[in-house]
Amino acid sequence: MTQLASSNTHSKLVGYLLWIFGFTGAHRFYFGKPVTGTIWFFTFGLLGIGWLIDVFLIPAMDRQADMRFHTGPIDYTLAWVLLTFLGVFGLHRMYMGKWLTGLLYLFTGGLFLIGVLYDFWTLNDQISLKHARRGLFSQ
Numbered sequence: 001m002t003q004l005a006s007s008n009t010h011s012k013l014v015g016y017l018l019w020i021f022g023f024t025g026a027h028r029f030y031f032g033k034p035v036t037g038t039i040w041f042f043t044f045g046l047l048g049i050g051w052l053i054d055v056f057l058i059p060a061m062d063r064q065a066d067m068r069f070h071t072g073p074i075d076y077t078l079a080w081v082l083l084t085f086l087g088v089f090g091l092h093r094m095y096m097g098k099w100l101t102g103l104l105y106l107f108t109g110g111l112f113l114i115g116v117l118y119d120f121w122t123l124n125d126q127i128s129l130k131h132a133r134r135g136l137f138s139q
């Protein structure tokens with residue numbers, strides 16, 4: 001039987017800290033679950049019931065994220081903190097080396113918040129793709 005190699009790309013501690021605001025779906029976005037994150041956002045964590053249940057599901061969400069996303073030089077947790085708290089300024093994009101769009105976000109309020117919403121849906125995949133591309137070119 002082969003064992004899947006997983007890396008520690010996400011933090012349970014940060015997941016639990018975001019869970020405190022879980023009725024907004026923040027922890028679900030962080031662990032790469034944008035559809036349910038959006039549902040949590042619009043239903044206040046399924047009226048609080050899903051939010052309470054998630055306290056027990058976070059370890060599994062963390063394991064799934066660690067297996068799904070590629071590790072590399074860009075720290076997922078730092079990028080998510082920058083997006084969550086400073087996304088309208090584009091600092092998360094600058095951190096990932098996307099200086100042009102980072103500056104564009106800075107001067108347009110995160111492209112009038114539409115870009116920030118897009119990044120909430122795709123940030124994990126953006127980072128993972130950068131790591132995968134870096135791996136292809138470094139071999």
